[in-house]
Amino acid sequence: MSNIVISGYYGSKNAGDEAMLSAMLEIFSELDPKLNITVISSDPDYTKIRHGVNAVNWLNVIDILKVLYKADLLISGGGSLLQNVTSGRSLYYYMGILFLAKLVRTPIMLYAQGIGPIYGRFARRLMRWFGNHSSLITVRDEDSLKELAMLKIIKPPIKATADPVLAIKPVDKxxxxxxxxxxxxxxxxxxxxxxxxxxxxxxxxxxxxxxxxxxxxxxxxxxxxxxxxxxxxxxxxxxxxxxxxxxxxxxxxxxxxxxxxxxxxxxxxxxxxxxxxxxxxxxxxxxxxxxxxxxxxxxxxxxxxxxxxxxxxxxxxxxxxxxxxxxxxxxxxxxxxxxxxxxxxLRILAKSNAEMALDFINRQK
Known part of the structure; x- marks a missing residue:
């Protein structure tokens, strides 16, 4: 059984982010029903009830390290996590999760991210380091590819896909x-x-x-x-x-x-x-x-x-x-x-995010 940890803006009752998590879980369960997923959440109980998935508190460093240590892959995404337009602090928080993953030698995938804009020399240097030390990067639009190029992030495989929510199926009205x-x-x-x-x-x-x-x-x-x-x-x-x-x-x-x-x-x-x-x-x-x-x-x-x-x-x-x-x-x-x-x-591209993640895990075994 493979283990994945997902880091994102989850548990805060933002419908867009909760939809991203729903879509990701839906696609991952279709591709690998035995996959074990843990979500880093601001409200673990809410995440467990709403999505039926394991969750740990986003500020509990010990619990986060425990699940990362057992994980085959940290997924950072989806969404616009790595930018400092809407919030300067959140960029450093999500980079902090990437640092914890590196600390326990868990591979990192930046998953369908909307990269940037990132302002400030220090923030851009940190982003360049974490980007180049990721194992795989997918972004949800072509402009994010350009942002990665400007940041000189070139080492991992990089592909433009689509927002994870676009993989979700239409519902009854x-x-x-x-x-x-x-x-x-x-x-x-x-x-x-x-x-x-x-x-x-x-x-x-x-x-x-x-x-x-x-x-x-x-x-x-x-x-x-x-x-x-x-x-x-x-x-x-x-x-x-x-x-x-x-x-x-x-x-x-x-x-x-x-x-x-x-x-x-x-x-x-x-x-x-x-x-x-x-x-x-x-x-x-x-x-x-x-x-x-x-x-x-x-x-x-x-x-x-x-x-x-x-x-x-x-x-x-x-x-x-x-x-x-x-x-x-x-x-x-x-x-x-x-x-x-x-x-x-776009649905095909959105689904490919999960396919690439699972392919990476399988190739590491």
Whole structure:
């Protein structure tokens, strides 16, 4: 039996990261049902209950060293762990886990990572060392390859694949319908979903989303539903936007599972997202999407499916957002079919992350 330890932003009730873990576990169990997996989590009990997998506390160095010592491979990922745009401290934390793995001579795989940006000479030198002392690296987009090249990380095998969530299978839409009915959303009328987040206490983008949501409500007779990807933080941002609107909206206020969120998105006519994995859920479920960028990972994902952001949180305008809403609305079926076709190729690439990990382990035995 092979042993894998997975390090990432797990246990913090961020729907995107929990979806990544769900997708990874789903693919690994398909490829090797006997594989033993332990997750480093900020809430081990939550991870054990939600995913049915072993977990250790992310700050318990002794427990982490114990599981790493027995492991055939440390998987660092997926996600944008190795960057210091959203947080400077988290970069050093995830590098610290890599250091513990090196300490007990456990091979490292950087798994479907979104690399960078990494600012600061010391941080970049550390990243170069850990990258070149990894056994295998996969990244989820071509721009991450460029970041690795700029960092002069060249020693391990490196391949561009896709975000792990893209390997997950579409789900049945009935669960989403039930949630909408419970929230008194009329499923016979058009639904525009919006996924927002707080960012640096900025307010401009909230004003723009509020105005555009009002326009869309009136122009398309649509219902606006805010869907939290990180609960309860995203609910706060949704309430602030709703308070700026003239028309009533629905704000979902639960910590939904990955399957429930995907089912909700599958019942929407359009998803407007700041959160990356709300957009990825839309891609998997065949729902037309519009992305507003706060981080290069949004631009990179949309680029991978031949789409562009409507703007970023600083420069987004009502006109630019409404232009995309009208375009996606009038050609919904075209975008739906195009996205589903693109997802097939990305699903193969996403699955290859796990295939490469298991192939590496088998070659070491």
């Amino acid at each position: 009935q669960a989403g319908k039930n949630i909408f009915l419970k929230a008194h959303v009329d499923i016979s009328k058009p639904i525009i979903g919006i996924s927002v987040r707080e960012w640096r206490d900025w307010t401009h983008y909230k004003e723009i989303i509020a105005q555009a949501a009002d326009c869309a409500t009136e122009e398309f007779n649509a219902q606006i539903v805010f869907m939290p990807m990180q609960y309860p933080e995203d609910v706060k941002a949704a309430k602030q936007i709703a308070a700026k609107m003239k028309n009533p909206v629905y704000i979902l206020k639960e910590d939904f599972t990955t399957a429930q969120l995907m089912s909700l998105v599958g019942n929407m006519d359009l998803m407007i997202g700041i959160r990356l994995h709300a957009l990825i859920f839309a891609g998997v479920m065949g729902t037309p999407m519009i992305g507003i960028s706060y981080d290069p990972k949004i631009d990179r994902f949309l680029k991978s499916i031949d789409e562009e952001v409507a703007g970023d949180l600083q420069n987004i305008t009502v006109d630019a957002l409404m232009e995309q809403i009208r375009q996606k609305w009038h050609y919904k079926e075209c975008y739906r079919q195009a996205n589903l076709k693109r997802m097939k190729n």
